[in-house]
Amino acid sequence: MARPVQRPRSGTIPSMEVATNAIRDSATFIVFGASGDLAKKKTFPALFALYRKDYLPRDVHIVGYARTKMNTEDYHRRISSYIKRDNDPNFDTKLEEFKNLSFVYSESFCRLNAHLVEIEKSYRTSNRIFYLALPPSVFIPVAKHAREECYSRGVNRIIVEKPFGKDLQSCRELLNELKKYWKEEETYRIDHYLGKEMVKNLLVLRFANITMGAGWDKNSISNVQITFKEPFGTEGRGGYFDEFGIIRDVLQNHMLQVLSILTMERPVSFSPEDIRDEKVKVLRAIPPVERKDTLLGQYVAADDKPGYLDDDTVPKDSVCPTFAATVLWIHNPRWEGVPFIMKAGKALNQAKVEVRIQFKDVTQGIFAEISRNELVVRIQPQEAVYLKLNTKSPGYAFRAIPTEMDLTYNRRFTEATIPEAYEVLILDALRGDQSNFVRDDELDVAWKIFTPILHWIDGKEGEKPKPEPYPYGSRGPATLDAFVESYGYKRTEEAYNWPTTNLSNL
Missing domain, CATH: 3.40.50.720 (NAD(P)-binding Rossmann-like Domain)
Structure with missing residues (x-):
């Protein structure tokens, strides 16, 4: 040896x-x-x-x-x-x-x-x-x-x-069995999104900046979108995916973790239990997802790319969703009435994970029909935070145009190396820091939110819903825009191009 x-x-x-x-x-x-x-x-x-x-x-x-x-x-x-x-x-x-x-x-x-x-x-x-x-x-x-x-x-x-079970019951069975052998303080349930740089940065953005806190509630925010896009399909692994589906794969864990950090109240300290206490509190204020607040899709062949059902490992009659948009509501004084729209899918038009917070319209009067402010946190790729706001167009005309205050990490922190999520979390486990690991009660309440909709999709409450087909490489189902806009999201009416500076004109 x-x-x-x-x-x-x-x-x-x-x-x-x-x-x-x-x-x-x-x-x-x-x-x-x-x-x-x-x-x-x-x-x-x-x-x-x-x-x-x-x-x-x-x-x-x-x-x-x-x-x-x-x-x-x-x-x-x-x-x-x-x-x-x-x-x-x-x-x-x-x-x-x-x-x-x-x-x-x-x-x-x-x-x-x-x-x-x-x-x-x-x-x-x-x-x-x-x-x-x-x-x-x-x-x-x-x-x-x-x-x-x-x-x-x-x-x-x-x-x-992960996955820690397939629904609330199986999760509880898994938790109870694991506790027979390992104490909670010895157990580290890993969700690698909690190790991502921009997810960890949400705590700093929210609680280290008074400007963020001032407008971080239902009085200023119209809606929030949390988006997860993958540009590839199941690629021969559809048999495994078909057992779980996009909600179990992404929404119930990764995206819900992002939402909890985005919406929780300020913790007493950065100790692991104080942070996780606040996450559990806000998750308990979320009722189960309803069918009327859900849009399901499944990708089909397009441009020589195979559809989900073309995967030999997938049952030919499968109605497993490869895309899902769901809306969550938080019933507490800060967030009552604000829709949190989660969207995740495979075989879409790009690779992207981001949080988009859209603020309400300005008071009508001197300005009308101008773009809404948006704060965007891009988790991957190319980590960034940018604030979309309105400014006067340069020149003689008095006209408001949309622009942005942009903090793109690879431009601002040119010498920095952002570690991979698994590096961060393994190091946290060495340190004995459970802040970025999922506690048992947090996992339990997360499954409560999604189990009813999952049982509907699994056919445990009658006929399974049929997902809407969407072409491989598209933005998702054709009804997606109408679905999102029905919850108050407003797109910029005019075509928006990021302004650039022409140094020769200065």
Whole structure:
């Protein structure tokens, strides 16, 4: 067994806000499902990124646990296959070090524990993080065996990936079973959107700027749209997607997390429980989504691109929605009457995730029919915040035109590197910071909001609704614009082009 690689202490977790229960000196990451796509594409690249930046503890090992038989060479090839090479002259050295810290096992849990003990025999403390990069069907048996056979005397934490159930009942069953083996404070339910830079930035934008807080309520805001667009379809993975659908895949978790941060009241502090308390409070004020507030779609073939039903893994009579727009209402003094429109879909015209807050019309009189103000937070790609407002057009004419105050990150922060969401969240798990992980009661109330509409779509309350077809590469169903506008959204009447500055005219 290889001896642990000694690394300088200067590389321990670098933060002024490190939790008191942070793992600093030593840790072993056990990645269950090491042969799967999630581990290969997200978990291992994130661990390597943290390693090369010296954000992992000084003594660290990564142990991949997989049912698929692999030798060490195959395993190392697999864990590095999605690691992006850059121009750092130390890249190859760091990658080789990372591989030397990484082992693969496919034996019993008891034998796995023996290997872990051997790896950790030079550690001062045996701290273990168990990462379940697995389908939910095996969460409980793996969590059970990890707790009963691989629990160490140091700090133990378990990271669980979504989906956390398929509806309220299955979620509660999963939560109750997991709690038999792991305490809530040891459990980290990961939703990677909570690690995205602009989602984390919502807290700063809202609570560190008095100008934002002044108009952040029903008196100033007409409507809010949270949009998730993917330009590709299921691409041969439709069989898996068909079991869940777009609402379970995106709305009930990622988009609802964004909404809760966007709408919650100011927390007492930035401690994990204070933040999550406020998220739960606002989610409890949201009634279940109604059918009349829902638009469903399914993409069809267009321009040589296959339709959803053309995927050989999808049942030919499937009415699973690949697009959904739903409207949520928050019944509290701040947000009563403001529609929150969530839109998500596959095979659309672009890749984009954004929050668009549209303010109400100005008082009529001296100005009429001018564009509404909008605050847009672009989560991806090209992170940005911009405020759309009206200004006088340059020249002799007295005319208001729309323009924007633009904070696009790659232009403003030219030297900054934005970490991947999984890097942020794994580091948070090391720190013992659960702020950006989903608490059990938060998960419960999230399923309450969506379970009735999901049961309708699943056919548990009669005939399944038939989604509206939309062409691959379009903006979505043909009725989408009318649907959104029925909740008060107003488009700019005139064509809007971002103004540019011609320096030769100055």
